Amino acid sequence: RGQPIEVTPLTVGQIPPVMRALRGVDLARFDGDNLDVLGDLLADHGDGIITAVALAARQPHDVVADLELDEFLALFAVVLEVNADFFARRVAPALKLTLARVQRNPLSGGRGPIPSSS
Numbered sequence: 001r002g003q004p005i006e007v008t009p010l011t012v013g014q015i016p017p018v019m020r021a022l023r024g025v026d027l028a029r030f031d032g033d034n035l036d037v038l039g040d041l042l043a044d045h046g047d048g049i050i051t052a053v054a055l056a057a058r059q060p061h062d063v064v065a066d067l068e069l070d071e072f073l074a075l076f077a078v079v080l081e082v083n084a085d086f087f088a089r090r091v092a093p094a095l096k097l098t099l100a101r102v103q104r105n106p107l108s109g110g111r112g113p114i115p116s117s118s
Helices: 015-021 035-057 061-065 069-104
Strands: none
Touching (some): 035 069
């Protein structure tokens, strides 16, 4: 609506409510080209998707819900891009390094290394 919205990576505190809002949503089904799948996702999980986008964009729910579809899709895409990049480039590597360090040097008196699933 002509108002700029700055989208930044999720904070730790935003992750739980965003993940709860997206519970059951299979975003992998939407490849960007199939509008039928998008329609199904919005029909089945629209409220959760709107809530997640509003939380991630730090906007009131009603502001996001009142966007035109093309505006919502643009915001949704930016939220996904910013956070996918953030998790892929920063969170995943940092988590791997932390887990490797803990496995090499468990705290004394602790239970030892964290079991690996690989």
